[in-house]
Amino acid sequence: MTLKKKAVLWIGGILLVLLAVCSFLSNRIYFALLPQVETYRFISTVTPEDELQYWVPEECIFPNPNDTSDALLYRVRERRGPFEMEYYAQSIEVNVLEEGRQGKVQVSGPTLGHHENLIRSFTVPFADGEAVEWVNPGELF
Amino acid sequence: MKYQKYPKLRLAFLISLAFFALMPLLYTIVNSFSDGSAYALIPSRLSLQGYWEVLLRRPHYLKKFWNSLILCVAIVAGQTAVSCLAGFGFSRFRFPGKDVLFFLVIIVMMMPYQVTLVSNYMILDRMGLVGSWFALVLPAIFSPFGVFLMRQVFDTCPNEFLEAARLDGAGSFRVLFSILIPRSRSGLASLVLLTFIDAWNMVEQPLVYLNDPYEYPLSVFLSQMNQGNVGVLCTCGVLAAIPVLLLFFYYDEDLADGIALSQIH
Structure with missing residues (x-):
């Protein structure tokens, strides 16, 4: 050689x-x-008549920059990252129906799962589909 | 004698041609130090932002680099093995339909890859391989070019060597691995280099056969160079050039011999 x-x-x-x-x-x-996010565990209690309307905490409501709906909810989802699994924020467009009942807001939008982890606070602003660090994944309520 | 006229003029002409040939690479290297605002011959502001982003800030680019490297190693290893065996068969064995089969190999070699893309997809889909790297590696392993190259290279080995080996009791595999392959280093080097470059640059196959963007090789990302930060894109370009350049510097002496041996004009 x-x-x-x-x-x-x-x-x-x-x-x-x-x-x-x-x-x-x-x-x-x-x-x-990654932006750190804290979530609220939403547990659906809706009946078939009002399945598209639900109450969520005020802090879970985010302004929608695109004006396609009144507001946005962000739920945490898991996906495959570059080298390992990662969490990311997925937006849900909702319309606000009623505000201010014990810190909760009634919204209408797509049906949520029985258990959804809705983002209620964050350290750095994030966009739809962006990876986030979920600080309370094991917290039930 | 007439070629020795105007040596300086000819030299200047050749240097200018070489400059134009190297220009894209130089442009990429220079712009990898750009702050990312726009392409420029000389960036207005120098920055290491692209290198920070690609090498340390986000693992996405290096993941694509490793994807490319793993795919290339698998394809080169597989194609070298298959091409050597098939080339040996075509070069040293007599069997019915040998010439017709070799003619078919040449015909397939002439076909653009897109011709067999749909049928390959359907076969791989039936095999349940779409979405996995096997969908990229398997079709690439059976390359008609490799078979053709190795047959041409093996043909140049004198029969006397093989007959002497057989007289000493060597079997077919012994002849292949102890005589033909060691004598065909330059041909093998050409095959490895050309296969590596081919695999390193593939774009259509990953786009068609893979579903997960994290599985894409770097070449797919580089094919979308019109979007995004200039510094990051050019740094990825530099990253993509490194393995090919290293492989070329390793094999450059063998490459010309190998192509000459294969009698490709």
């Missing part, structure tokens, strides 16, 4: 190791810099 080939092998090996280290670090940095 010529000296040139040896040098290329060494450079290639060193670059691969560096890129592997960078991959590990970037994964850590990515998760460390």
